[in-house]
Amino acid sequence: MNIATQTAQIGLEWDTRTGAVTVPIYQTATFRHPGLGQSTGYDYTRSGNPTRQALEEGIARLEGGARGFAYASGMAAIANLLLLFKKGDHLVVTEDLYGGTCRLFDQIFTQYELSFTYVDTSDIKAVRAAIRPETKALFVESLTNPLLKVADIAALSALCRERGLLHIVDNTFLTPYLLRPFDHGADITVYSATKYLAGHNDTVSGLVAVKDPQLAERVYFLQNSVGAVLGPQDSWLTIRGMKTLSVRLDRQQENAGRVAQWLSNHPRVRKVYYPGLSGHPGHPGHELLARQARGFGAMIAFEVDEHALVERLLLKTEVISFAESLGGVETLITFPQVQTHADIPPELRQRLGINDVLLRLSVGIEDADDLIDDLAQAFEGGDQGSGTGDR
Numbered sequence: 001m002n003i004a005t006q007t008a009q010i011g012l013e014w015d016t017r018t019g020a021v022t023v024p025i026y027q028t029a030t031f032r033h034p035g036l037g038q039s040t041g042y043d044y045t046r047s048g049n050p051t052r053q054a055l056e057e058g059i060a061r062l063e064g065g066a067r068g069f070a071y072a073s074g075m076a077a078i079a080n081l082l083l084l085f086k087k088g089d090h091l092v093v094t095e096d097l098y099g100g101t102c103r104l105f106d107q108i109f110t111q112y113e114l115s116f117t118y119v120d121t122s123d124i125k126a127v128r129a130a131i132r133p134e135t136k137a138l139f140v141e142s143l144t145n146p147l148l149k150v151a152d153i154a155a156l157s158a159l160c161r162e163r164g165l166l167h168i169v170d171n172t173f174l175t176p177y178l179l180r181p182f183d184h185g186a187d188i189t190v191y192s193a194t195k196y197l198a199g200h201n202d203t204v205s206g207l208v209a210v211k212d213p214q215l216a217e218r219v220y221f222l223q224n225s226v227g228a229v230l231g232p233q234d235s236w237l238t239i240r241g242m243k244t245l246s247v248r249l250d251r252q253q254e255n256a257g258r259v260a261q262w263l264s265n266h267p268r269v270r271k272v273y274y275p276g277l278s279g280h281p282g283h284p285g286h287e288l289l290a291r292q293a294r295g296f297g298a299m300i301a302f303e304v305d306e307h308a309l310v311e312r313l314l315l316k317t318e319v320i321s322f323a324e325s326l327g328g329v330e331t332l333i334t335f336p337q338v339q340t341h342a343d344i345p346p347e348l349r350q351r352l353g354i355n356d357v358l359l360r361l362s363v364g365i366e367d368a369d370d371l372i373d374d375l376a377q378a379f380e381g382g383d384q385g386s387g388t389g390d391r
Ligand SMILES: *Cc1c(COP(=O)(O)O)cnc(C)c1O
Pocket: 073, 074, 075, 076, 098, 100, 101, 141, 145, 170, 172, 173, 191, 192, 193, 194, 195, 204, 205, 206
């Protein structure tokens, strides 16, 4: 079944007693037992809750995995997965990683003697060279933040199989609507569902899907043991958001394509990173993503020609809001060097191109012309009404 159908119908057949079309919010901590040694299948909400389960089964089905798991945030999901590893284990990781993930790995899990090597995972040779005898997993972002580098999931999965590594994909920027990593050989996917999946900037949540049933059992053990589960209300909000994933992303991508094109023609823009741009200069990941995914996503990074413009764009845009996060229906602009990537070591930031003229846009579902007009007036100094006819 097409993923647009699957997302629209998450939880639809859950309540057979009343026929409710949406899954009810089971706001309960505990469940009564029908008899001694008997269970309804639910005992205690940390171990299992029907609203959360509808979401977990939903993500498992979208991915084609054995099981899904919902967590209190994307970071809680990633932290839980890291507990699959033991002292001395080594992971190879995407270098331009989400800042919070980098902080979790380097400042917390290194204390438990896990080690991490950061490489450009769009370069398969670099990944191969980083693998050591004690390497247990490859952790990649399918589309990176903020520079939108594209990882070849099929090639990396083949390498993982050859070397006996677990392949974990943070697919937050693409979602299963645009890319299903298990179809290309990955083992585990992880999401900040806060972003595109929930999609309305109204809830923080994390999701994991696991392909193999035995590995899924282990992840369930970790989820229940640590307990960073998603509550029933937020599970419901995440389902409610996911139902419109396909229409939101179609619109967001269409808008992103138009905004990226407009930015590439703007005299004060030095460089645009958007994988939907083809030709020259285009984007280095364009062809791979065109082959591997169903679209190019709706994140754009761009460099302006002087630092003074950064503050102007952040503060003078009116339709577009200056805020962190991404993936929601509202268009947001941010300044990665200070706002989202402050925890990345400065030398690495500089090498990656996260500099003092780089801005990031998360394109929403507004009218594309309104977004472009807003950027145009902000480039000109925010003097609303002074002709923005350079569209
Ligand atoms: C936001 C984000 C996370 C962290 O998720 P939270 O829900 O904020 O905890 C992890 N990975 C990526 C790629 C993200 O964008």
